[in-house]
Amino acid sequence: MKLIRLLLLPIVPVYYLVTWLRNLLYDAEIKTSKSYDFPVVCVGNLSTGGTGKTPMVEYLIKLLKADYKLATLSRGYGRDTKGFQLANVNSSATLLGDEPFQFYNKFKNDILVAVDEDRQHGIEILSALKKKPEVILLDDAFQHRKVKAGLNILLTTYNQPYFNDIVLPTGNLREPRTGAKRAGIIVVTKCPEALSDSEKASIEKRINPKANQLVCFSTIGYSTVVISSEKTRPLASLSKFTLVTGIANVKPLLSYLSVKNLAFKHLEYKDHHSFTAEDIARISENELIVTTEKDYMRLKKHEVLKSKLYYLPIVCHIDKASVFNEKVKNFVAR
Template identity: 50%
Template sequence: MKLLRKILFPFAILYGFITTIRSFLFDKGILKSTSFEVPVIAVGNLSVGGTGKTPQIEYLIRLLSDRYKVATLSRGYKRKSEGFVLADSTSNAEILGDEPFQFYQKFPNIQVAVDANRINGITELLSQKEKPQIILLDDAFQHRKVKAGFYILLTSYGDLYADDFMLPTGNLRESRSGANRANIVVVTKCPKDLSAQKQEEIRSKLKLNCSQQSYFTFIDYDDAIYGKEEKIAVDEIKDEPKLLLAGIAKPTPFFDYLKNEKDECLTFPDHHNFSDSDLALIQSKAQSKKIITTEKDYVRLKDSKLVSQLYYLPIKSTFIQNQQNFDATVLEYVKINLES
């Protein structure tokens, strides 16, 4: 695979040229970006997959939803519906996609919508009788047709955009210079004990401008797993044989947190739609053992025949330091734009 990526280097140069021209046209106003009357916060990345967008969106929901009417708008990756869909009691992961359905289930006090056309999606949300005061755009850093008021760019500690290259040789969707649009850059999935010196080294490598803020977060795992009707402490199940199941971009940390030498790990592609044959395979490997999966996968599997032995492990994004500064910056942006 590495050799193939190197062979495809000329295509990476071409792709980089095309995306750079596109960004230039948007920056100069030759291609139109649409702004909206409400604060719009876009969360995304420069690379494909695995930077922790979902826990970051959930962090923002927790920060904002007690103060304001919040809506999330996602593409709804791999959903089986089309166009604009506003989540309601009839919704499921097939209609919304796994991550938006997860938002809907966890945060009943917000609006959750999906639409590949973000302009149409925002317009539809603002036409609702109970229209949101704030819209969180999920995975929309490259969606230049919408001009968000605030951009949060995520880059993973183990795969910094500064060390990466354009697709297909690397994993970047656009040039590293695209990071200049960000108001805040969050380095995700860091070690909990990341030193101040290492943080400064990373900031230097990212080459942020003087107006940009940077923060460092780690993935914090819950101390319990959750099933349909029960909660069990991780310490109670750590040593028992179990099947660990993940259909996410980078499952290794999830496996490492739970597994012992008696466990079996089963991996599926990110956003995987589980078929009947997949369920049969999972059941045959699990037998009577507990099946522990990610929260994102659980929303796809919770109505399946596996439910009696199925559990999930929640995660959240936690700041190593300066969380109050991050919160204050986001809240100040929202306050100013709601008052204007």
Template identity: 45%
Template sequence: MIKTKPVHINKWLLPFSWLYGLVVYIRNKFFDLGILKHEEFDVPVICIGNITVGGTGKTPHTEYLISILQKKYRVGVLSRGYKRKSSGFVLATSQSTSNDLGDESLQIKRKFPQTIVAVDGNRRRGIRRMLALDDAPEIILLDDAFQHRYVKPSYTIILSDFNRPVYEDSLLPAGRLREPASALKNANMIVITKCTDDLQPIDFRIISHDINAFPYQELYFTTFAYKGLYPVFDGSGDKLPLDSLEDKHVLLVTGIASPKMLIKKLSEYTDRIDTISYPDHYSFKNKDIKHITNKFNNIPSDNKIILVTEKDATRLLFREDISDDIKNSLYYLPIEVAFMDKEDNFKEKIYKHVRENSRNRNIYKK
């Protein structure tokens, strides 16, 4: 049986968590009573969200949904564009940068160029603008919008990190919950993400018991798969297999919520790993590029590599202060979602929902 580390709770902050919880309760009650209004749309709107702060894998799961839906439908993705420097509604193009869209939305657009990607802090306005396009999406994926109740999605998927069970957590600021764990009842699906590869049947049963999903909900377990190393800059190198790291010294540079899972994976191939960690969605500055360059140059090896996440790569692409030597050594490691069970069931549930909720959307045309 796998045991996760106990969830750390700042108990001295619990009184503030109770106040926070009261505000969340009142806000949700206003929506339930119709005092605050939500809007529904005549296309399938699938929300991929969570009830915690910190990374639960929303972007890889959004990409997974795109990959299974784009074969049959025109897919749109709408997010707020966290940490972007633009404002209002922005529709992604092939010339967009992370300043325009934020790193996650740019990553999706680069990986799925045929997908209609947009950002807008006002999700209702964003959906209306997307549906008014000549090539309007037939499905909209709302990235990280569970708390944005001004839009009522047709389907909701909540992600929960295996390493920090929501049923052991507390509300902000004592814990990391943005909503009480009871908010899971509002999901059509619950996905336990970042699971370890060695989960046993008893672990699935224990987690399922603790989550205590309702009969109308589906529960799934996913992990991350790593497929290889890709050069950050076009023309600076070839794709490398993961086992090529066995004879390399790695400088791992991350600006994500938690690099622990990534470090554990890399440790399977090499024990020569140096790390530089920045906060999630970090915007690299000139001094950071100099620090990375100096640390890399001081590694006493001729066979070395700088490795970043795919999300971090989008923020490095357009920098002009990276030398050619560093560009040629800079690779990113993309991640893909891998289901631990019932993947076919997951796909069929999504397909069924989309088939049953696809309607006439001409009313949104200008």
């Protein structure tokens, strides 16, 4: 794969030019973006792959849900449906996509969860509801420039920061690095817990934020328990299990489990993998299965897995939490 991407290097200038020109047209208002008279917060990234958008959206939900009527709006990647869908008791990961279904399962009593490939269209429908939201959180919509979010939160990972990358197809960037200028907050995600202040300063210097941009650093914290539909168990009590993952970057999870000296084997699938009957039969051969919360949304419907399937929750920790929270809350309050 690396060789193929290297061979595609001559295409990089073409991709760069096309995406740069597209942004230029939006910046010059030749192509139009729609603004709204209520708070719209976008969580996104410049790169392909997992940067921790789901934990960040959940962080924002917990931060705001007590004070505002919230809605999340996602594309619904990997779903079998098209167009606008509003989550309800009959929804599933198949109808909504993994992450939106996860939001619904965790926060269905507090927020609205919707999906639509066209975020502008989705916002229009949400705004027309009788009980319309006061704040809309856009999941993975940084490049969806038909909508002009009032606050953009850009995520980039510690191991693969956007300033060390180039655009597709040889690199992983969806657009040139200059796109970072649209962000109000830049969060370096999946950092090691022992990240020093000097290294943070070095990274922030590479980012070179504008005066109005806040740079934060976050870590992913894993729970000490695993959860099923019926019970909760201490992670340390699992003597042997099979780990099933279908996420973009599994390295932090593997590192965490290894540090805990847990005995497990790993069945790894691609991000947003659609589990087949053959996959389920293979997975069900194991006595105890631990998976991510996102994968759990797709796997829990299979009766053959019900008594043996658990997920390991994660949470996002931000180093400048009070400053971050204040910036978000001040934007929403305005």
